[in-house]
Amino acid sequence: MPAQRPRGVSIQDVARAAGVSRQTISNAINAPHKLRPDTLERVTALIEEMGYRPDQSARSLRSGTRRIIAYTTPETDPDNPNALMSGFLEAMVAAAGEAGYRILLVRPRPGQSRARALEDVIAARTADAILLSDVLEDDPCVDYLHETGFPFAVFGRTGPGRPQAWVDVDSAQAMIDLVGLLSSHGHRRVAYLGTSAALPWLRHREAGFRIGMRRFGLAGHEAFVDGLDEVVAVARDLLNRSPRPTALVLDDDWLAPGAYAAAQAEGLTVGADLAVTGFNDMPYTRLLQPPLTTVRLPLRRIADALVSRLLQSVEEGEPPEAGLLLAGDPVLRPSMTTVE
Amino acid sequence: MPAQRPRGVSIQDVARAAGVSRQTISNAINAPHKLRPDTLERVTALIEEMGYRPDQSARSLRSGTRRIIAYTTPETDPDNPNALMSGFLEAMVAAAGEAGYRILLVRPRPGQSRARALEDVIAARTADAILLSDVLEDDPCVDYLHETGFPFAVFGRTGPGRPQAWVDVDSAQAMIDLVGLLSSHGHRRVAYLGTSAALPWLRHREAGFRIGMRRFGLAGHEAFVDGLDEVVAVARDLLNRSPRPTALVLDDDWLAPGAYAAAQAEGLTVGADLAVTGFNDMPYTRLLQPPLTTVRLPLRRIADALVSRLLQSVEEGEPPEAGLLLAGDPVLRPSMTTVE
DNA sequence: GCGCGTGATATGAACGTTCACAGGACCTAG
């Protein structure tokens, strides 16, 4: 038995109380310049006093705008939640909030594809725009959204020849910078420990590492792990190749605890005998001993760029023509070493 | 110049195409049992074919229900995002989704109090219910919401004599269990390293530790840290008290890297000479060497309980009478040791 | 003093849905 929730004060109530018409109240809120100063002040005070807020549904129904951005949350493995998401969402909520928009979390129902969930959002006119992340190169959602003409943006680049409504971190460049940093600290033999998952950003980091190594004329090996258990063993193996590397580059912070343990097992002291670098600047990397040198993602700038692109699509009907790459910020912490 | 977004198919369009009235289409969606099987099938097929979805705003305006739960995200310190949130939100989105609800993230505008942001949500009829977390003992939001009679629930207990619409983890009991686990592994001298922040859940853990120590007849010291930098030094100090503790209980996983480093500095091997336990089961604790024994929060059960309480409030108008404490799950990993 | 322009305020309609109720078809029993 759904309770009959009492409706609140309506625009009509305020209008009557103020002795003006509905439209005047509406204008006081949406176009204050159209009112005479004295009327505006009187009406504004009354609105405040009566606690009037325009009913969001009625406003949306009439005006066609919802001030909501839908975000389809990727289905995270509960064993390994994408810790990044919390920071990204945080930034998105802040950026959207400043533009007067809110974020609605949309999850495909069990057995429902992401594209289908998006179709629901669009057809039910639930949101003004859609935000995607964690898309693969050939994700059908991107093409689907592009076809519908519905405003959307993506965190993470899409392939060439496909809609370019994305913002992404220039992972490759950040990795090149990191290798350059190692080079300038005197390192000549640098090993790379990566994750073998086929995720685009991981491959960009790997590519960046190789470019950096070539550019700075460094030598080294690469190795990849598939799961938690392998990390220490594979890292030890890397550290044992000869000549022994003086630095270990990780493609993600999550490998760091394993790398530290491997170093210790090999009798090496991170921050003295061995430099270790990560990627992402997860909060806990600052708590490792020694704290980890890593790359911070410019989450707030990413969020700002995404919001501005979304709003451009919504307000001007024109999707952005090209993707936007933002630089990551290397964060130098004591896990870096200097080689004589 | 806001683009005139073309409106989609309306209920009227489908009705005309099917040769029936609006109400029949509405019934096909909201009360299928009211239609004859053949009509239902025909209409359903047509709805599917035309891609009709009821306009959310129109539906909300008329029926007064939004199928949205607003969640005010706590303003996280960007330097130390509450990593838990990502897992909690994940669980909430899933639990709410199964009940047909979505989560709307609401952030107070700069300079706006949380209570004021909630007032906006209620007055603008943006959501059917409100979810809070990270409330302090005397948070005014709780009383405010209670007064309005608006459906709400809280993750985290509220003080006695105040509205009890909460679900929480029984941190104290979990800590008692953890001490019991140490006791059953032969430990007799156990040290406690806590965080000094005045957060309710930290104080519950501390209280649980003391109760457990008394109950199992163990001896030990306690120490508290205020920031990142102190962790290693304070932990080393704890390990140096005599008689030296055989186990170190942390009030949060984030202290673990520092505790491991302290142990190493003292020449102790975690998992052999020293047991270490954490709290929260953050993802990275599994990657520490050795993996950390900790307490997993039953996030999914918490989310389910919160959603069921919210829906009860929404549908029956009756707020729950008492809070609900859920047990945490101790997770035994190699950082535990056995003392002869 | 009067017409006209300008800017503020008021009015009716419309957005798309669901509610309440009216109407109609069909079946069964008398």
Place this chain on the structure above:
DNA sequence: CTAGGTCCTGTGAACGTTCATATCACGCGC
């Protein structure tokens, strides 16, 4: 054959807002 009941379907109204447009008041120039 018809009355009465049971489903099923259709119609008008209403939700609260904003859009388009009408009306009004006022000041200014002639």
